[in-house]
Amino acid sequence: MKQYNVGIIGATGMVGQRFTTILDSHPWFNIKVLAASSRTAGKRYEDAVGTRWKLSIPMPDSVKDMVVMNAEEDIEKIGELVDFVFCAVNLSKEETRALEEKYAKAEIPVVSNNSANRHTPDVPMVVPELNPEHIVIIPAQRERLGTKRGFIAVKSNCSLQSYVPPLFPLHEKFGVEDVLVCTYQAISGAGRTFETWPEILDNVIPYIGGEEEKSEQEPLKLWGHIEGNVIKDAEEPHFTAQCLRVPVSDGHTAAVFVRFKNKPTKEEILDIWKNFSGVPQELKLPMAPEHFLNYFDDPNLPQPKLQRNLEKGMAVSIGRLREDTQYDYKFVCVSHNTLRGAAGGAVELAELLAAKGYFD
Ligand SMILES: NC(=O)c1ccc[n+]([C@@H]2O[C@H](COP(=O)([O-])OP(=O)(O)OC[C@H]3O[C@@H](n4cnc5c(N)ncnc54)[C@H](OP(=O)(O)O)[C@@H]3O)[C@@H](O)[C@H]2O)c1
Numbered sequence: 001m002k003q004y005n006v007g008i009i010g011a012t013g014m015v016g017q018r019f020t021t022i023l024d025s026h027p028w029f030n031i032k033v034l035a036a037s038s039r040t041a042g043k044r045y046e047d048a049v050g051t052r053w054k055l056s057i058p059m060p061d062s063v064k065d066m067v068v069m070n071a072e073e074d075i076e077k078i079g080e081l082v083d084f085v086f087c088a089v090n091l092s093k094e095e096t097r098a099l100e101e102k103y104a105k106a107e108i109p110v111v112s113n114n115s116a117n118r119h120t121p122d123v124p125m126v127v128p129e130l131n132p133e134h135i136v137i138i139p140a141q142r143e144r145l146g147t148k149r150g151f152i153a154v155k156s157n158c159s160l161q162s163y164v165p166p167l168f169p170l171h172e173k174f175g176v177e178d179v180l181v182c183t184y185q186a187i188s189g190a191g192r193t194f195e196t197w198p199e200i201l202d203n204v205i206p207y208i209g210g211e212e213e214k215s216e217q218e219p220l221k222l223w224g225h226i227e228g229n230v231i232k233d234a235e236e237p238h239f240t241a242q243c244l245r246v247p248v249s250d251g252h253t254a255a256v257f258v259r260f261k262n263k264p265t266k267e268e269i270l271d272i273w274k275n276f277s278g279v280p281q282e283l284k285l286p287m288a289p290e291h292f293l294n295y296f297d298d299p300n301l302p303q304p305k306l307q308r309n310l311e312k313g314m315a316v317s318i319g320r321l322r323e324d325t326q327y328d329y330k331f332v333c334v335s336h337n338t339l340r341g342a343a344g345g346a347v348e349l350a351e352l353l354a355a356k357g358y359f360d
Pocket of ligand 1: 009010011012013014015016035036037038039040041071072088089090091113114115157158188189190191337338341342
């Protein structure tokens with residue numbers, strides 16, 4: 001496979017740190033640029049991160065001495081060094097949108113973790129196992145931006161990456177009508193650790209700003225279809241969500257209640273989950289899990305602590321499927337929020353784009 005030089009914009013942040021550990025040994029992608037704000041630009045990466053390293057695994061030696069570039073001022077120089085960038089910055093939506101467009105217009109494709117462009121109608125928002133076909137919107141986006149190579153592609157919010165994948169193949173066959181979901185989200189999703197957030201121990205926070213709206217609306221773009229130059233959101237299934245922050249380091253859990261148009265049997269659901277695989281598995285993308293959807297019969301599973309790292313943190317773990325008194329079925333699922341839900345999902349999306357020639 002062809003090799004690609006890549007940059008990480010927001011490299012010093014929590015998601016940026018994850019990118020360095022995933023890309024350190026990546027067979028196709030080589031880190032050539034680490035960039036962040038003017039506060040850290042010019043420093044060695046190890047010094048720029050300082051005490052902010054938030055992962056339980058160590059910083060890769062290969063990035064420690066790289067000098068952090070200025071993400072806003074060095075765009076032209078960065079363009080000479082990389083084939084595309086990953087972007088994960090904590091700027092406002094307007095600032096993020098402007099920054100991502102600047103890169104795209106400088107002919108540097110952007111694979112983004114940020115939410116700013118998720119609802120831009122010609123920006124594909126992709127979970128590669130679910131809606132890989134949405135990447136064909138990219139030529140229309142390039143036309144709007146006036147670019148030859150440059151474009152923006154995004155991954156969806158981390159919360160829905162546990163409960164949408166199990167529902168996706170069921171919707172195709174049985175028509176998912178209504179979904180009620182409660183998420184129990186890890187503190188790394190807020191960029192925090194137990195050291196920086198001791199108040200979360202022995203506690204639950206009942207509000208995560210903006211999360212319930214994302215959890216209800218973003219699935220409809222994943223189920224959307226291309227019409228002319230835009231992706232039109234689907235109108236169903238109907239989602240209602242409550243999102244809670246819980247004292248877990250990594251791994252979001254979701255409790256799901258689902259009503260179908262045509263109610264399947266439990267065996268039919270389990271059979272679909274067992275046999276589900278998508279384009280990443282077909283193409284054998286390096287980041288793709290062998291089995292995306294994994295069902296556990298033990299009623300004590302899945303647990304974030306035990307299942308979050310399944311298949312490099314890229315698999316979804318499901319359990320406790322049973323009939324419900326008000327909906328048709330209920331179940332529980334878990335996925336790793338900074339691997340499948342953030343950096344890992346973005347790397348898998350970049351692999352899909354590379355395999356389909358969008359960086360050439
Ligand atoms: N944490 C998660 O689980 C998760 C999951 C999915 C998506 N996301 C999204 O990913 C993004 C980053 O999240 P995070 O948790 O990694 O945030 P974070 O730890 O706060 O890191 C933010 C990064 O943005 C950089 N930055 C700030 N201002 C900048 C500027 N003007 N120009 C360029 N870079 C700038 C920071 O650089 P300095 O070091 O120079 O300040 C830092 O590298 C957010 O949009 C978040 O919503 C996070």
